[in-house]
Amino acid sequence: MANAQKMCVSNAETACKTSAVLPMKAGWLIIPVLGLMLLAAHFLRFGDAWLTAAIVITSALCFSRLGWARIVCSLALFLGSFLWIQIGIDFVQMRMAVGAPWGRLAVIMGSVCLFSLAGAWVLSTEKAAARFDKGCSTAISQASVFVLTCGGLWLCRVMPQNMTLLLADRFVPGSGAVEVLCIAGYAAWLCGLLLNKHTQRKARSYAWGFFSVVFFGQLALGLFGFTTFLMTGDLHLPVPALIVAGPLFRGSGFFMLILFSVSVLLAGSAWCSHLCYIGAWDDRLSRMRKGKTGRVPAWVGKVRIAIAVSVFAVALGLNLAGVEVIVAVWLAALFGLAGVAVMFFASSRLKLMVHCSAFCPLGVMSNLLGKISPWRLRFSDDCTKCNACAAVCRYNAITPEQLEKGSPSFSCSLCRDCTAVCKHGAAQIQLFGVASPKVTHLFVVIVTSLHAVFLGVARM
Incomplete structure (x- = not known):
């Protein structure tokens, strides 16, 4: 099973790098970029300068070669088309209510919607995939983390009626939209590191430490009188x-x-x-x-x-x-x-x-x-009892006895350090007893999204 998993990942990476499709020419990117700029213009028209800035920054991702950026921009344009439909319906109904002509307006709004969909389609083509070739084997997972982080932080931003959770909104009202985008971008980047066996151990440790520094840094500033950094002031x-x-x-x-x-x-x-x-x-x-x-x-x-x-x-x-x-x-x-x-x-x-x-x-x-x-860490029959995993386990969860049993002890925290050093792929994250690269990706998507949301709102 371990060999099959390695072959699956290897084939995915090879397919990314050896695709026979020619990369898309840069000129085609004008369509999705303009589609996003139209969305930005709409929100600017209604006075939301910070959301406008966030969308403009998102449009800049079109000029990167990041696989997850292509998916994010395409999704933004696809969802934007529904916004244009809703806006068009509202405007047409307003015109009809006052007896004003509405046919030309309907055509214009329909054209804008189609233009947004065209931008999404351009980014979904094989030529676009060939252009956005960096990290394509983890692109879907990274894009998922980006979307989940945006969704989670946006809910934290709009749901509380009597409290402002995002720090940026506390200092500059409305700027939370840019903070959400920045944290989501960080989360997508971190997800890529955590899915790479060569970087996952250090990435987890440093990202975890970064979260603690942000948490206690805000507490320290609050104690020194900068109460804006405290959640409620009740310590x-x-x-x-x-x-x-x-x-x-x-x-x-x-x-x-x-x-x-x-x-x-x-x-x-x-x-x-x-x-x-x-x-x-x-x-x-x-x-x-x-x-x-x-x-x-x-x-x-x-x-x-x-x-x-x-x-x-x-x-x-x-x-x-x-x-x-x-x-x-x-x-x-x-x-x-x-x-x-x-x-x-x-x-x-x-x-x-x-x-x-x-x-x-x-x-x-x-x-x-x-x-x-449903998450578990297990050792498959491919385990050679080399104890490489035990040498890096800092939770006292892996011993020769536990390797014989095929599972770590009660203190295991699913840190996955053992999976990074196991040369045989025997240390596996399982979901309902199933281990596969997709299961690992799903696990990393969940923990990275939670980490990013906590980073944005966790304070005393």
Whole structure:
């Protein structure tokens, strides 16, 4: 199966590079570019300068050679044609209501719609595909991430009635449209790196660290008086365990717990290796020293579960006992500092993410809920027990015993570092028991989209 997967990916890449179709001449690009500029002009006419700017920037993608850019621009033009139809219907109805002639207007709007469709068609041809030849084997996945990120951030932008979530809109009202576009472009780029075996390990680690820097950077600015960088101004401790322990203590405020649960159901325990703002610290500290990762005793897994049960039980007990908030805050702060100490003194020494795999209560919840999610990491019969995967696993999830079983231990976070170093393709991400390149692409699309949306809206 592994050889078949490698052959499938190889054939796709070869087809991209050796296509006999001649690339499209640059002159043809004037059609999709003008189609997008017409859309931009429409929004400018209605006073939305920032959305206009976003569409103009999108049109510039037509001059790149990126495979995903071709798909995105083509989709924008196709959807734009529906906008022109709606606008045409509205204008015609207005003319009819006042008894004014409307035939010529209908022809004009129909022509604009057809021009938009023509631009979409030009970008969908084989000659266009031959021109946009960079990353064509991952183009659909990258375009999917772009669209999902745009959709997710746009919903975050327009749905809340009493809060402005996007940072750009807080500083310059309306500019969130450009922020959405920039984050979506970043997400598409990152998706390509995460789908490349040679870059996926470093890309995940640095992107994860970048998310943590953005998260805590905004918190620091907020604490120094720049309250615009805070979500609501009501601060709480940035201790992951409080996502569960906080609602248990307060008896309310379940939004973060619901968001966490939905994220884990979508991406499995990958929440711990892609989305946790504290886990990135543990990752960085575990990489401070070179060499193979260390190991902790098997009984540590039971201690980790005991810590989680104790923390959540104490939070609920404090609620039932009516303890003052300040007492709970101090206890949470001390627990958070203990976790940081574990990172500095254990994770950095063992080159293992001890905090995440042996201490963090939220990690236990992620692994537990991850069992409900359909995503799994498995080792196929092609595994030679070379232990290359065990040497890079920082979650203490892969041991010789687990390789014999064909699956990692409970602490696995689906980080996919093992899949990057396995020369035999034996380490595989599975969806409902099925492993294939398409399954891997789907997994990366989901986790990258979540990462990008969190990057845009996650702050204290």
